[in-house]
Amino acid sequence: MTPFPNLSAVVVSALVRVRVRRRVRTSTARAVAAPLAAALTAAAVASAVLAVAPIPGTLPQARADQLPNPDWVALLADYEKDYWKAPTSAQDGGKVLDKTVMRRDEDLAVAINHKGAEGADAEGLTPQRKRALVDSDLLPRETMPDALGPVLGRYMSEGINEHKLGRVIDLFRFNVASTYLSKRAAMHPRPYLDRSVSTYNGVNDLAGLPATLDIKESPSWGDHIPGYSNLQKNSSYPSGHTTMAYSWGVALAGMIPELAPQIMARTSEAGNNRIVLGVHYPLDIMGGRIGGSAQNGQYWHNEFGTSVAPAARQLRGYLTERCKADGHGATLKACIKDLKATGEGGYTNAFLDPVADEPVTDQASAVRVYAKRMTYGFAQDKAERGRPFTAPRGAADVLRLAYPQLHADQRNAILAKTALDSGYPLWKSSDGWQRIDWAKALCARVTLDADGDVVKVETADETRLDGPTVVNAQYADRGDHPASDAAAGEN
Numbered sequence: 001m002t003p004f005p006n007l008s009a010v011v012v013s014a015l016v017r018v019r020v021r022r023r024v025r026t027s028t029a030r031a032v033a034a035p036l037a038a039a040l041t042a043a044a045v046a047s048a049v050l051a052v053a054p055i056p057g058t059l060p061q062a063r064a065d066q067l068p069n070p071d072w073v074a075l076l077a078d079y080e081k082d083y084w085k086a087p088t089s090a091q092d093g094g095k096v097l098d099k100t101v102m103r104r105d106e107d108l109a110v111a112i113n114h115k116g117a118e119g120a121d122a123e124g125l126t127p128q129r130k131r132a133l134v135d136s137d138l139l140p141r142e143t144m145p146d147a148l149g150p151v152l153g154r155y156m157s158e159g160i161n162e163h164k165l166g167r168v169i170d171l172f173r174f175n176v177a178s179t180y181l182s183k184r185a186a187m188h189p190r191p192y193l194d195r196s197v198s199t200y201n202g203v204n205d206l207a208g209l210p211a212t213l214d215i216k217e218s219p220s221w222g223d224h225i226p227g228y229s230n231l232q233k234n235s236s237y238p239s240g241h242t243t244m245a246y247s248w249g250v251a252l253a254g255m256i257p258e259l260a261p262q263i264m265a266r267t268s269e270a271g272n273n274r275i276v277l278g279v280h281y282p283l284d285i286m287g288g289r290i291g292g293s294a295q296n297g298q299y300w301h302n303e304f305g306t307s308v309a310p311a312a313r314q315l316r317g318y319l320t321e322r323c324k325a326d327g328h329g330a331t332l333k334a335c336i337k338d339l340k341a342t343g344e345g346g347y348t349n350a351f352l353d354p355v356a357d358e359p360v361t362d363q364a365s366a367v368r369v370y371a372k373r374m375t376y377g378f379a380q381d382k383a384e385r386g387r388p389f390t391a392p393r394g395a396a397d398v399l400r401l402a403y404p405q406l407h408a409d410q411r412n413a414i415l416a417k418t419a420l421d422s423g424y425p426l427w428k429s430s431d432g433w434q435r436i437d438w439a440k441a442l443c444a445r446v447t448l449d450a451d452g453d454v455v456k457v458e459t460a461d462e463t464r465l466d467g468p469t470v471v472n473a474q475y476a477d478r479g480d481h482p483a484s485d486a487a488a489g490e491n
Contacts, residue, residue: 237283304400
């Protein structure tokens with residue numbers, strides 16, 4: 001067996017082999033500005049884009065092998081089919097379709113909101129509310145760095161603020177998904193509003209559920225505001241902030257897969273913080289995860305050589321140099337080990353609620369908490385469980401840096417072996433994105449048999465891992481596996 005003990009060297013080798021072409025913006029990036037402005041307001045969009053000039057010589061050009069924009073409305077349509085009928089006019093209000101699911105949705109929203117308000121100080125603030133307010137700013141430079149832990153996170157923050165991570169900033173800027181159309185399709189009222197009033201000022205049929213919920217609104221904290229007044233006519237489903245957080249978080253986890261469990265736990269915290277502020281329900285957050293995941297599939301497929309690989313090389317190289325300078329090791333892997341960034345020296349989170357009922361202290365707990373937020377404890381439809389998983393196009397691309405030795409079909413097999421079971425809310429319309437567990441898939445010990453088939457996947461909640469590794473990687477090129485790259489349209 002030939003495991004790859006030095007992941008950093010493997011990843012760097014893979015990055016060096018990538019032929020870097022001129023920067024390309026996908027059609028999503030070109031089209032996203034106007035819908036985002038309508039959905040999030042101009043001020044929010046301005047804050048979402050980091051004020052750093054693009055790298056010179058990076059004009060867009062078309063490529064024939066691009067994946068099209070995801071159909072956001074179709075991917076998220078289970079909500080309108082199964083749980084909530086959107087209003088269409090003042091005379092035709094919205095309607096609750098599944099009272100049981102929607103009751104749990106609102107009950108969890110209230111419980112998580114109340115938990116975040118416990119122990120408020122004289123100004124009405126708590127540590128969790130402060131984090132939620134920071135995440136509400138919709139700035140990746142504020143939300144994502146601490147996913148790497150206090151030291152690596154500080155390095156990343158300083159690199160962004162000192163304009164030394166321009167390619168990473170560009171990735172966060174252009175790898176974004178619009179929620180405008182999917183919000184227009186749902187038009188579901190926010191939890192802090194009178195939910196009996198539709199978007200068109202008509203009457204919603206709540207099937208006996210309460211019109212108002214006991215939501216505890218948070219005050220602002222300095223320049224960090226909750227934005228209640230700006231969101232009143234903006235559909236709760238799906239969460240735009242969560243969609244953006246997953247756009248950034250999945251990308252960061254794909255670039256630094258050694259810390260993928262903690263990065264994805266932090267990403268899920270950013271989504272959950274929308275519930276803490278009382279502006280969203282769990283189903284909204286689950287919808288945002290689907291949207292942000294699908295966006296990464298398209299972006300990693302279309303822009304791997306032009307944007308993703310250069311950004312990863314820049315980020316990993318910068319972090320490695322900072323680690324060397326501070327005596328934490330000559331490689332990123334050595335630095336992560338020295339800092340204990342997969343454990344107590346990494347991202348941790350002690351906030352508890354009815355869903356995240358254990359603190360995040362290490363890789364294993366990060367994977368478990370992330371998994372709990374994938375379903376938010378909604379009941380599984382037993383009649384729908386056990387359905388085969390087919391990875392959506394583009395999903396395997398997100399695993400390319402984690403497993404550079406493997407081919408597209410082998411990476412799809414990892415996604416399948418780590419996928420959430422079928423039967424949970426929103427799974428049917430999501431084209432597989434709802435079932436992908438990034439915290440498991442991006443950081444696993446993968447074993448191949450002599451034919452190059454994936455026969456075993458061990459995840460960070462099952463065994464301690466220093467990063468993603470492949471056992472028996474010498475068999476990866478056997479059979480038809482190499483041909484799967486071209487079949488998937490990878491370049």
